[in-house]
Amino acid sequence: MTAVPQERKLVTAIPGPKSQELQARRLGAVARGVGSVLPVFTKRLDGGILEDVDGNRLIDFGSGIAVTSVGGSAEAVVRRATAQLADFTHTCFMVTPYEGYVEVCEALAELTPGDHAKKSALFNSGAEAVENAVKIARAYTKRQAVVVFDHGYHGRTNLTMALTAKNMPYKHGFGPFAPEVYRVPVAYGYRWPTGAENCGPEAAAQAIDQITKQIGAENVAAIIIEPVLGEGGFIEPAKGFLPAIVEFANDNGIVFVADEIQSGFCRTGQWFACEDEGIVPDLITTAKGIAGGLPLAAVTGRAEIMDAAHAGGLGGTYGGNPVACAGALGSIETMKELDLNAKAKEIESLMKARLSAMQEKYEIIGDIRGRGAMIAIELVKDPASKTPNPEAAAALAKACHAEGVIVLTCGTYGNVLRFLPPLVIGEDLLNEGLDVIEAAFATV
CATH class of the missing domain: 3.90.1150.10 (Aspartate Aminotransferase, domain 1)
Known part of the structure; x- marks a missing residue:
């Protein structure tokens, strides 16, 4: 090369x-x-x-x-992926497993916020990761409703189109969409009516009020948010907003999911953007920056939540492909080294x-x-x-x-x-x- x-x-x-x-x-x-x-x-x-x-x-x-x-x-990505290509390209982890998948899950447990016991499941794309986070949260809570935010983007599958706020070009003409998805305000400081300095607490209060009145906290399986909103315009939720939403989720047995697909892996100057306000999510979804350009995604989270889905309930033919896992280990090596x-x-x-x-x-x-x-x-x-x-x-x-x-x-x-x-x-x-x-x- x-x-x-x-x-x-x-x-x-x-x-x-x-x-x-x-x-x-x-x-x-x-x-x-x-x-x-x-x-x-x-x-x-x-x-x-x-x-x-x-x-x-x-x-x-x-x-x-x-x-x-x-x-x-990147040298480490190319080197590791090339070596893996020479050994084997695929077995399907659900048929015969391999070490690379386990190594990536171990790395994710080490790098993601929080010192609790963690487990991961690997997939191909960000949308798949988000969709599986919803499955896991529903299995764990035995609830159905999912709360998302104005300006949020979570993918192009049917469920993740429902979670995504923007119609054109992501949703237009592709409905009907998955049910039990509810959208609430986000703390968009630049456009908040009473000004950026009031935005965090006011937006959190509005969002929590809507969840409580319109859905019922006891019906909510998951709250999903990008700690820095990507497609919606790189909106950083005003300070205080995320901690208030996390506290509400914790108090009501709701799984808090940080969608770090665009913001993760050193992109914001921290391994994950939610670390900025000390947020420890129950589940975190990753993709994009994880594998140096090879298709890989993950859901990582509290072991007891991740284990809620029955055996065989999570997976996919290519999920955690061995070459992509090798690329991820090379990418993480590069991030640490440099x-x-x-x-x-x-x-x-x-x-x-x-x-x-x-x-x-x-x-x-x-x-x-x-x-x-x-x-x-x-x-x-x-x-x-x-x-x-x-x-x-x-x-x-x-x-x-x-x-x-x-x-x-x-x-x-x-x-x-x-x-x-x-x-x-x-x-x-x-x-x-x-x-x-x-x-x-x-x-x-």
């Missing part, structure tokens, strides 16, 4: 002719419903650079949506300083938020009204793409630019990417 030079380089327009040829083939063969942010076809991915089939090198501020945190071809929590904090401090300087010049930047290498800016028509500005977000993303920087948009209103650089990105590339973003503001 030859390393990709860590420098931005444009040799054609974006997308280039070879990418355009492949895009024409794609349109004939791939279902229209599978979209792409940028139709640039990847040849190699390494560190903070994506090299396309035309030889262009783009700065990666997306990490495949927070997946390639250790880079797209101290990627510290690296994420350095990325935050550099990005927030640069973005704050831009906010002083461009008043369409209404809010800068996030932690670690999970940073976003919310764009508005003007700071007073806070009217969402999705057109600006789309135009800025397009301008960055044309100059060879991959950025993503998100948010319930489509007006958030989110930045998820690989945690191994060099400081020079990070600054250069921010230079391109600043230049895009000048044109938009």
Whole structure:
């Protein structure tokens, strides 16, 4: 494997002719419903650079949506996965088990918050992990209702579409959805009517009141929340909100589930984002950053809750695939070796300083938020009204793409630019990417 030079380089327009040829083939063969942010076809991915089939090198501020945190071809991930490929690709853990699955579950017990006895079950995708967390919580509590939050995103299966707040593009036309799912307010400080400083306690009180009056706490199996909301716009729930919700769950025998699929594995400068306010979840769902780009997901939690499902009730043919498990062990090795929590904090401090300087010049930047290498800016028509500005977000993303920087948009209103650089990105590339973003503001 030859390393990709860590420098931005444009040799054609974006997308280039070879990418355009492949895009024409794609349109004939791939279902229209599978979209792409940028139709640039990847040849190699390494560190903070994506090299396309035309030889262009783009700065990666997306990490495949927070997946390639250790880079797209990290040495330890490639080494361990390659060795496993040579031994065997699959047995199905439910037929004949293997050590890698057990090792990943042991690592998860060590890394996730809390010092109680923990167990895990492994799956393929974030949505599968969330769905299985619901199954486990229902088996444990013998209750049915599930509580989720405004602006939350939990996946694309039928149950996780029901848990997800945003209609377009995730839910539109795909119903009916799974029943017994209830949505309550979240502490979105930037848009809270009485201001960010009151938001945490007020939103918690509203949410708890709705659960008590409309559902009945005694009917709730699980409360599920992303400690930093991902697709909803990188919303950090205002301080005090999460602890109040956890206390309510604990007092009422409700399983508290932290969905750390996007925010986990050093992304926010801690192994898991819920550690910021000392939250110890009953169950935690992980995927994305866990395995260096290989498909793996997990539910980890209190041993007595995890053991509530009957033998044979959890699983899946590919769940905890041996090659993906090897990748996860390589990814975790890299995170520890390079101290990627510290690296994420350095990325935050550099990005927030640069973005704050831009906010002083461009008043369409209404809010800068996030932690670690999970940073976003919310764009508005003007700071007073806070009217969402999705057109600006789309135009800025397009301008960055044309100059060879991959950025993503998100948010319930489509007006958030989110930045998820690989945690191994060099400081020079990070600054250069921010230079391109600043230049895009000048044109938009």
